[in-house]
Amino acid sequence: MSYRVGIVGATGAVGQELIQLLLQREFPMESLRCFASRRSAGKSITVAGKPIEIEETRKTIFKSLDLAFFATGAELAQQLAPEAIQRGCVVIDNSSAYRQHKQVPLVIPEINAGAGYKHRGLLANPNCSIAVSLMGLYPLHKAFGLKRVICSTYQAVSGAGAEGLTELQDQVHAWAEGREEAEPQVFPHHNIAFNLIPHVDRFGKDGYTGEETKMLKEGRKILELPELKLSATCVRVPVFRAHSIAMNAEFEKPVDLRLARQAIEIFEGAELCDEPESCVYPTPLQFSERVRCGVGRLRKDSVFDNGLALFVSGDQLWKGAALNAVQIAESLDMAGKLTMPSRPLFVAPAKKAAAKKKTTAKKKVLAGKKAAARKKK
Numbered sequence: 001m002s003y004r005v006g007i008v009g010a011t012g013a014v015g016q017e018l019i020q021l022l023l024q025r026e027f028p029m030e031s032l033r034c035f036a037s038r039r040s041a042g043k044s045i046t047v048a049g050k051p052i053e054i055e056e057t058r059k060t061i062f063k064s065l066d067l068a069f070f071a072t073g074a075e076l077a078q079q080l081a082p083e084a085i086q087r088g089c090v091v092i093d094n095s096s097a098y099r100q101h102k103q104v105p106l107v108i109p110e111i112n113a114g115a116g117y118k119h120r121g122l123l124a125n126p127n128c129s130i131a132v133s134l135m136g137l138y139p140l141h142k143a144f145g146l147k148r149v150i151c152s153t154y155q156a157v158s159g160a161g162a163e164g165l166t167e168l169q170d171q172v173h174a175w176a177e178g179r180e181e182a183e184p185q186v187f188p189h190h191n192i193a194f195n196l197i198p199h200v201d202r203f204g205k206d207g208y209t210g211e212e213t214k215m216l217k218e219g220r221k222i223l224e225l226p227e228l229k230l231s232a233t234c235v236r237v238p239v240f241r242a243h244s245i246a247m248n249a250e251f252e253k254p255v256d257l258r259l260a261r262q263a264i265e266i267f268e269g270a271e272l273c274d275e276p277e278s279c280v281y282p283t284p285l286q287f288s289e290r291v292r293c294g295v296g297r298l299r300k301d302s303v304f305d306n307g308l309a310l311f312v313s314g315d316q317l318w319k320g321a322a323l324n325a326v327q328i329a330e331s332l333d334m335a336g337k338l339t340m341p342s343r344p345l346f347v348a349p350a351k352k353a354a355a356k357k358k359t360t361a362k363k364k365v366l367a368g369k370k371a372a373a374r375k376k377k
Protein backbone atom coordinates (compact mmCIF):
# COMPACT_ATOMS: atom_id res chain seq x y z
CA MET A 1 0.00 0.00 0.00
CA SER A 2 1.23 3.53 -0.61
CA TYR A 3 0.04 6.70 1.06
CA ARG A 4 -0.72 10.34 0.33
CA VAL A 5 1.59 11.96 2.86
CA GLY A 6 1.77 15.54 4.13
CA ILE A 7 4.31 17.26 6.38
CA VAL A 8 2.96 20.19 8.36
CA GLY A 9 5.91 22.36 9.40
CA ALA A 10 8.03 21.17 6.47
CA THR A 11 10.33 24.21 6.55
CA GLY A 12 11.42 23.66 10.19
CA ALA A 13 14.30 21.68 11.68
CA VAL A 14 12.21 18.51 12.18
CA GLY A 15 10.20 18.96 8.96
CA GLN A 16 13.35 19.05 6.83
CA GLU A 17 14.61 15.82 8.40
CA LEU A 18 11.21 14.19 7.85
CA ILE A 19 11.42 14.87 4.12
CA GLN A 20 14.95 13.47 3.92
CA LEU A 21 14.16 10.34 5.96
CA LEU A 22 10.91 9.50 4.16
CA LEU A 23 12.81 9.48 0.88
CA GLN A 24 15.98 7.81 2.19
CA ARG A 25 14.02 4.99 3.84
CA GLU A 26 11.73 4.64 0.79
CA PHE A 27 8.54 5.02 2.77
CA PRO A 28 5.72 3.97 0.41
CA MET A 29 4.29 7.29 -0.81
CA GLU A 30 1.83 7.97 -3.58
CA SER A 31 2.51 11.68 -3.06
CA LEU A 32 4.35 13.99 -0.65
CA ARG A 33 3.08 17.50 0.07
CA CYS A 34 4.81 20.10 2.20
CA PHE A 35 2.96 22.64 4.35
CA ALA A 36 4.06 25.52 6.55
CA SER A 37 2.80 28.94 7.58
CA ARG A 38 1.49 31.63 5.25
CA ARG A 39 4.98 33.22 5.43
CA SER A 40 6.49 30.28 3.54
CA ALA A 41 3.61 29.56 1.16
CA GLY A 42 4.66 29.75 -2.48
CA LYS A 43 8.37 29.22 -1.74
CA SER A 44 9.81 25.97 -2.95
CA ILE A 45 12.22 23.40 -1.57
CA THR A 46 14.15 20.82 -3.53
CA VAL A 47 13.23 17.23 -2.74
CA ALA A 48 15.18 14.48 -4.53
CA GLY A 49 16.29 17.00 -7.16
CA LYS A 50 12.73 18.22 -7.83
CA PRO A 51 11.24 21.48 -6.56
CA ILE A 52 8.22 21.06 -4.26
CA GLU A 53 6.09 24.07 -3.51
CA ILE A 54 5.36 24.88 0.12
CA GLU A 55 1.63 25.22 0.64
CA GLU A 56 -0.17 27.16 3.33
CA THR A 57 -1.57 24.90 6.06
CA ARG A 58 -5.38 24.93 5.99
CA LYS A 59 -7.95 22.59 7.55
CA THR A 60 -9.14 21.47 4.14
CA ILE A 61 -5.77 19.98 3.08
CA PHE A 62 -6.37 16.92 5.25
CA LYS A 63 -9.18 15.50 3.14
CA SER A 64 -6.66 14.71 0.43
CA LEU A 65 -4.09 13.08 2.75
CA ASP A 66 -3.89 9.61 4.35
CA LEU A 67 -1.10 10.49 6.77
CA ALA A 68 0.19 13.80 8.15
CA PHE A 69 3.39 14.28 10.12
CA PHE A 70 3.02 17.35 12.33
CA ALA A 71 6.25 19.25 13.03
CA THR A 72 4.91 22.53 14.42
CA GLY A 73 4.38 23.93 17.90
CA ALA A 74 1.88 22.34 20.29
CA GLU A 75 -0.71 25.10 19.95
CA LEU A 76 -1.06 24.58 16.22
CA ALA A 77 -1.19 20.81 16.67
CA GLN A 78 -4.10 21.28 19.09
CA GLN A 79 -5.95 23.32 16.50
CA LEU A 80 -5.23 21.09 13.51
CA ALA A 81 -4.98 17.46 14.66
CA PRO A 82 -8.74 17.17 15.37
CA GLU A 83 -9.47 18.68 11.94
CA ALA A 84 -7.19 16.12 10.29
CA ILE A 85 -8.73 13.14 12.14
CA GLN A 86 -12.26 14.29 11.28
CA ARG A 87 -11.22 14.29 7.61
CA GLY A 88 -9.83 10.75 7.76
CA CYS A 89 -6.13 11.63 7.95
CA VAL A 90 -3.95 9.77 10.50
CA VAL A 91 -1.65 12.14 12.42
CA ILE A 92 1.79 11.51 13.93
CA ASP A 93 2.51 14.55 16.06
CA ASN A 94 6.00 15.68 17.09
CA SER A 95 4.78 18.33 19.52
CA SER A 96 3.96 17.90 23.21
CA ALA A 97 0.24 18.65 22.65
CA TYR A 98 -1.17 15.13 23.04
CA ARG A 99 1.63 13.09 24.63
CA GLN A 100 -0.16 12.76 27.95
CA HIS A 101 -3.65 12.20 26.46
CA LYS A 102 -4.90 8.82 27.70
CA GLN A 103 -6.15 7.73 24.29
CA VAL A 104 -3.10 8.84 22.36
CA PRO A 105 -0.29 6.28 22.21
CA LEU A 106 3.18 7.69 22.89
CA VAL A 107 5.38 5.43 20.84
CA ILE A 108 8.99 4.40 20.42
CA PRO A 109 8.68 1.40 18.07
CA GLU A 110 11.66 -0.51 19.56
CA ILE A 111 9.90 -0.32 22.94
CA ASN A 112 6.13 -0.22 22.54
CA ALA A 113 5.15 -0.60 18.88
CA GLY A 114 2.06 -2.54 20.02
CA ALA A 115 0.66 0.50 21.84
CA GLY A 116 0.70 2.28 18.49
CA TYR A 117 -1.41 -0.40 16.80
CA LYS A 118 -4.33 0.60 19.04
CA HIS A 119 -4.29 4.21 17.79
CA ARG A 120 -7.49 6.09 17.07
CA GLY A 121 -6.13 8.34 14.36
CA LEU A 122 -3.56 10.22 16.45
CA LEU A 123 -0.14 9.09 17.70
CA ALA A 124 2.40 11.13 19.63
CA ASN A 125 6.16 11.16 19.22
CA PRO A 126 8.02 11.49 22.54
CA ASN A 127 10.16 14.33 23.85
CA CYS A 128 13.64 14.19 22.37
CA SER A 129 15.58 13.96 25.65
CA ILE A 130 13.60 11.01 26.99
CA ALA A 131 13.61 9.25 23.60
CA VAL A 132 17.42 9.33 23.44
CA SER A 133 17.76 8.43 27.16
CA LEU A 134 15.52 5.39 26.76
CA MET A 135 17.77 3.96 24.05
CA GLY A 136 20.20 3.32 26.92
CA LEU A 137 17.77 2.76 29.77
CA TYR A 138 15.23 0.44 28.13
CA PRO A 139 17.53 -2.57 27.46
CA LEU A 140 18.83 -2.24 31.03
CA HIS A 141 15.25 -2.04 32.32
CA LYS A 142 14.44 -5.29 30.49
CA ALA A 143 17.46 -6.93 32.12
CA PHE A 144 17.24 -5.62 35.69
CA GLY A 145 13.94 -3.69 36.20
CA LEU A 146 14.29 0.10 36.35
CA LYS A 147 13.47 1.83 39.65
CA ARG A 148 14.86 5.37 39.61
CA VAL A 149 17.12 7.64 37.60
CA ILE A 150 19.10 10.80 38.17
CA CYS A 151 20.31 12.44 34.97
CA SER A 152 21.73 15.57 33.36
CA THR A 153 21.22 16.40 29.71
CA TYR A 154 23.55 18.14 27.25
CA GLN A 155 21.06 19.38 24.66
CA ALA A 156 21.95 20.59 21.17
CA VAL A 157 20.72 23.97 19.93
CA SER A 158 18.75 22.41 17.05
CA GLY A 159 16.46 21.04 19.77
CA ALA A 160 15.07 24.58 19.85
CA GLY A 161 14.33 24.48 16.11
CA ALA A 162 15.88 26.13 13.07
CA GLU A 163 16.16 29.46 14.94
CA GLY A 164 18.25 27.82 17.68
CA LEU A 165 20.80 26.68 15.09
CA THR A 166 20.97 30.16 13.56
CA GLU A 167 21.49 31.80 16.95
CA LEU A 168 24.56 29.67 17.75
CA GLN A 169 25.97 30.14 14.22
CA ASP A 170 25.49 33.92 14.37
CA GLN A 171 27.13 34.22 17.80
CA VAL A 172 30.12 32.10 16.75
CA HIS A 173 30.57 34.16 13.54
CA ALA A 174 30.30 37.43 15.49
CA TRP A 175 32.96 36.20 17.96
CA ALA A 176 35.30 35.03 15.17
CA GLU A 177 34.96 38.35 13.35
CA GLY A 178 35.40 40.40 16.52
CA ARG A 179 31.88 41.87 16.23
CA GLU A 180 29.53 42.40 19.15
CA GLU A 181 26.95 39.60 19.35
CA ALA A 182 23.25 40.45 18.92
CA GLU A 183 21.00 40.08 22.00
CA PRO A 184 20.00 36.41 22.53
CA GLN A 185 16.51 35.79 21.12
CA VAL A 186 15.99 32.04 21.31
CA PHE A 187 17.90 30.99 24.42
CA PRO A 188 16.86 32.73 27.60
CA HIS A 189 18.97 35.75 28.62
CA HIS A 190 22.37 34.23 27.90
CA ASN A 191 24.65 33.72 24.94
CA ILE A 192 24.80 30.05 24.00
CA ALA A 193 28.16 30.24 22.18
CA PHE A 194 31.01 29.15 24.50
CA ASN A 195 28.50 28.77 27.30
CA LEU A 196 25.89 26.36 28.67
CA ILE A 197 22.47 27.21 30.00
CA PRO A 198 20.75 25.03 32.67
CA HIS A 199 17.32 26.17 31.48
CA VAL A 200 15.36 24.26 28.81
CA ASP A 201 11.63 25.13 28.67
CA ARG A 202 9.76 27.11 31.35
CA PHE A 203 10.29 26.70 35.09
CA GLY A 204 7.43 25.10 37.03
CA LYS A 205 6.42 25.83 40.63
CA ASP A 206 8.51 22.87 41.85
CA GLY A 207 11.68 24.31 40.32
CA TYR A 208 11.87 21.72 37.54
CA THR A 209 11.56 22.92 33.94
CA GLY A 210 8.90 21.67 31.52
CA GLU A 211 11.53 19.60 29.72
CA GLU A 212 12.60 17.94 32.98
CA THR A 213 8.99 17.13 33.90
CA LYS A 214 8.32 15.76 30.39
CA MET A 215 11.23 13.35 30.82
CA LEU A 216 9.63 11.92 33.97
CA LYS A 217 6.03 11.78 32.73
CA GLU A 218 6.81 10.47 29.27
CA GLY A 219 9.30 7.92 30.62
CA ARG A 220 6.55 6.56 32.89
CA LYS A 221 4.02 6.37 30.03
CA ILE A 222 6.30 4.71 27.48
CA LEU A 223 7.73 2.15 29.91
CA GLU A 224 4.32 1.66 31.61
CA LEU A 225 6.06 2.29 34.93
CA PRO A 226 3.80 4.71 36.83
CA GLU A 227 6.02 4.51 39.92
CA LEU A 228 9.26 5.34 38.09
CA LYS A 229 11.28 8.10 39.76
CA LEU A 230 13.37 10.35 37.56
CA SER A 231 15.08 13.63 38.44
CA ALA A 232 16.56 15.49 35.47
CA THR A 233 18.58 18.66 35.07
CA CYS A 234 18.30 19.77 31.45
CA VAL A 235 21.12 21.87 30.05
CA ARG A 236 21.45 23.56 26.65
CA VAL A 237 24.98 23.33 25.27
CA PRO A 238 26.67 24.88 22.20
CA VAL A 239 26.43 21.71 20.12
CA PHE A 240 24.59 21.91 16.78
CA ARG A 241 23.05 18.49 16.72
CA ALA A 242 22.47 15.38 18.92
CA HIS A 243 21.60 15.36 22.62
CA SER A 244 23.67 13.56 25.25
CA ILE A 245 22.54 12.38 28.67
CA ALA A 246 24.61 11.32 31.69
CA MET A 247 22.53 8.95 33.82
CA ASN A 248 22.73 7.13 37.13
CA ALA A 249 20.06 4.48 37.39
CA GLU A 250 18.95 2.13 40.13
CA PHE A 251 17.39 -1.27 39.36
CA GLU A 252 15.24 -3.85 41.17
CA LYS A 253 17.67 -6.72 40.57
CA PRO A 254 21.42 -6.87 41.23
CA VAL A 255 23.25 -5.61 38.17
CA ASP A 256 25.98 -7.35 36.24
CA LEU A 257 28.18 -5.38 33.83
CA ARG A 258 28.62 -8.23 31.37
CA LEU A 259 24.84 -8.76 31.13
CA ALA A 260 24.27 -5.00 30.90
CA ARG A 261 26.63 -4.76 27.91
CA GLN A 262 24.97 -7.75 26.28
CA ALA A 263 21.52 -6.20 26.75
CA ILE A 264 22.63 -3.00 25.03
CA GLU A 265 24.40 -4.86 22.22
CA ILE A 266 21.30 -6.81 21.24
CA PHE A 267 18.92 -3.83 21.47
CA GLU A 268 18.07 -2.49 18.01
CA GLY A 269 17.91 1.15 19.15
CA ALA A 270 21.42 1.27 20.61
CA GLU A 271 25.05 0.82 19.68
CA LEU A 272 27.44 -0.13 22.47
CA CYS A 273 30.31 2.31 22.28
CA ASP A 274 32.31 1.59 25.39
CA GLU A 275 36.08 1.23 25.35
CA PRO A 276 37.11 4.17 27.51
CA GLU A 277 40.79 3.15 27.59
CA SER A 278 40.85 3.71 23.79
CA CYS A 279 38.78 6.94 24.09
CA VAL A 280 35.74 5.13 22.67
CA TYR A 281 32.52 6.52 24.12
CA PRO A 282 29.51 8.25 22.55
CA THR A 283 29.82 11.87 21.41
CA PRO A 284 27.17 14.03 19.72
CA LEU A 285 29.26 14.55 16.57
CA GLN A 286 29.72 10.82 16.16
CA PHE A 287 26.04 10.04 16.67
CA SER A 288 24.59 12.80 14.47
CA GLU A 289 22.47 11.43 11.60
CA ARG A 290 22.75 7.91 12.99
CA VAL A 291 19.76 5.59 13.40
CA ARG A 292 21.06 4.07 16.64
CA CYS A 293 22.01 6.02 19.74
CA GLY A 294 25.45 5.46 21.28
CA VAL A 295 25.65 4.03 24.80
CA GLY A 296 28.90 3.96 26.76
CA ARG A 297 30.80 4.88 29.94
CA LEU A 298 28.95 1.94 31.45
CA ARG A 299 30.02 1.23 35.03
CA LYS A 300 28.64 0.16 38.39
CA ASP A 301 27.28 3.21 40.13
CA SER A 302 29.08 4.11 43.34
CA VAL A 303 26.01 5.66 45.02
CA PHE A 304 23.00 3.49 44.16
CA ASP A 305 22.65 -0.12 45.26
CA ASN A 306 22.03 -2.19 42.12
CA GLY A 307 23.06 0.90 40.18
CA LEU A 308 24.61 1.62 36.79
CA ALA A 309 26.07 4.85 35.42
CA LEU A 310 26.02 5.44 31.66
CA PHE A 311 26.31 8.09 28.95
CA VAL A 312 24.11 8.20 25.84
CA SER A 313 24.39 10.38 22.71
CA GLY A 314 21.75 10.35 19.98
CA ASP A 315 20.46 12.56 17.22
CA GLN A 316 17.46 14.34 18.72
CA LEU A 317 16.31 15.45 15.26
CA TRP A 318 16.28 11.79 14.25
CA LYS A 319 15.57 9.42 17.14
CA GLY A 320 14.08 12.27 19.20
CA ALA A 321 11.79 13.43 16.40
CA ALA A 322 11.76 12.77 12.63
CA LEU A 323 13.27 9.26 12.51
CA ASN A 324 11.09 7.98 15.35
CA ALA A 325 8.00 9.45 13.62
CA VAL A 326 8.89 7.70 10.36
CA GLN A 327 9.61 4.46 12.26
CA ILE A 328 6.13 4.73 13.84
CA ALA A 329 4.60 5.06 10.35
CA GLU A 330 6.69 2.12 9.10
CA SER A 331 5.64 -0.11 12.00
CA LEU A 332 1.95 0.76 11.48
CA ASP A 333 2.29 0.09 7.74
CA MET A 334 3.96 -3.30 8.38
CA ALA A 335 1.17 -4.26 10.78
CA GLY A 336 -1.54 -3.07 8.37
CA LYS A 337 -2.61 -0.42 10.90
CA LEU A 338 -1.87 2.75 8.99
CA THR A 339 -5.56 3.48 8.39
CA MET A 340 -8.20 5.43 10.24
CA PRO A 341 -9.89 3.07 12.74
CA SER A 342 -13.65 2.63 12.85
CA ARG A 343 -13.89 4.75 16.05
CA PRO A 344 -11.59 7.75 15.52
CA LEU A 345 -10.60 9.80 18.55
CA PHE A 346 -12.75 12.85 19.16
CA VAL A 347 -10.95 15.90 20.53
CA ALA A 348 -12.37 19.37 20.09
CA PRO A 349 -10.06 21.66 18.13
CA ALA A 350 -8.42 24.24 20.42
CA LYS A 351 -9.30 27.84 19.69
CA LYS A 352 -6.53 30.11 18.48
CA ALA A 353 -4.63 31.68 21.42
CA ALA A 354 -5.43 35.21 20.24
CA ALA A 355 -9.14 34.42 20.21
CA LYS A 356 -8.87 32.79 23.64
CA LYS A 357 -7.05 35.83 25.07
CA LYS A 358 -9.75 38.12 23.65
CA THR A 359 -12.50 36.05 25.30
CA THR A 360 -10.67 36.04 28.65
CA ALA A 361 -10.15 39.80 28.43
CA LYS A 362 -13.85 40.26 27.54
CA LYS A 363 -14.88 38.08 30.48
CA LYS A 364 -12.66 40.15 32.83
CA VAL A 365 -14.22 43.41 31.60
CA LEU A 366 -17.73 41.94 32.08
CA ALA A 367 -16.85 40.67 35.57
CA GLY A 368 -15.45 44.12 36.44
CA LYS A 369 -18.64 45.82 35.23
CA LYS A 370 -20.81 43.38 37.22
CA ALA A 371 -18.71 43.96 40.37
CA ALA A 372 -18.98 47.74 39.93
CA ALA A 373 -22.76 47.43 39.46
CA ARG A 374 -23.02 45.29 42.65
CA LYS A 375 -21.04 47.94 44.60
CA LYS A 376 -23.39 50.70 43.39
CA LYS A 377 -26.39 48.68 44.57
Ligand code: NAP
Nearest residue numbers: 009011012013014036037040071072094095159161162321
Ligand atom coordinates in the same frame (compact mmCIF):
# COMPACT_ATOMS: atom_id res chain seq x y z
P1 NAP B 1 10.98 24.94 13.91
O1 NAP B 1 12.29 24.68 13.29
O2 NAP B 1 10.77 26.24 14.62
O3 NAP B 1 9.84 24.75 12.80
C1 NAP B 1 8.50 25.10 13.02
C2 NAP B 1 7.68 24.78 11.78
O4 NAP B 1 6.31 25.13 12.08
C3 NAP B 1 8.08 25.60 10.54
O5 NAP B 1 7.95 24.80 9.40
C4 NAP B 1 7.03 26.70 10.52
O6 NAP B 1 6.76 27.21 9.23
C5 NAP B 1 5.81 25.93 11.01
N1 NAP B 1 4.77 26.84 11.45
C6 NAP B 1 4.87 27.84 12.36
N2 NAP B 1 3.69 28.50 12.45
C7 NAP B 1 2.84 27.90 11.58
C8 NAP B 1 1.49 28.12 11.19
N3 NAP B 1 0.75 29.07 11.74
N4 NAP B 1 0.95 27.30 10.26
C9 NAP B 1 1.67 26.29 9.71
N5 NAP B 1 2.97 26.03 10.02
C10 NAP B 1 3.53 26.84 10.94
O7 NAP B 1 10.61 23.83 15.00
P2 NAP B 1 11.14 22.31 15.09
O8 NAP B 1 12.34 22.25 15.93
O9 NAP B 1 11.15 21.72 13.74
O10 NAP B 1 9.98 21.64 16.01
C11 NAP B 1 8.73 21.25 15.51
C12 NAP B 1 7.99 20.49 16.61
O11 NAP B 1 8.73 19.32 16.95
C13 NAP B 1 7.85 21.26 17.94
O12 NAP B 1 6.63 20.95 18.55
C14 NAP B 1 9.01 20.75 18.79
O13 NAP B 1 8.77 20.86 20.17
C15 NAP B 1 9.03 19.28 18.35
N6 NAP B 1 10.33 18.63 18.52
C16 NAP B 1 11.47 19.22 18.07
C17 NAP B 1 12.67 18.57 18.23
C18 NAP B 1 13.97 19.18 17.75
O14 NAP B 1 15.03 18.58 18.00
N7 NAP B 1 13.98 20.33 17.11
C19 NAP B 1 12.72 17.31 18.83
C20 NAP B 1 11.52 16.72 19.28
C21 NAP B 1 10.33 17.39 19.10
P3 NAP B 1 7.40 28.62 8.72
O15 NAP B 1 8.79 28.31 8.30
O16 NAP B 1 6.52 29.00 7.59
O17 NAP B 1 7.34 29.58 9.88
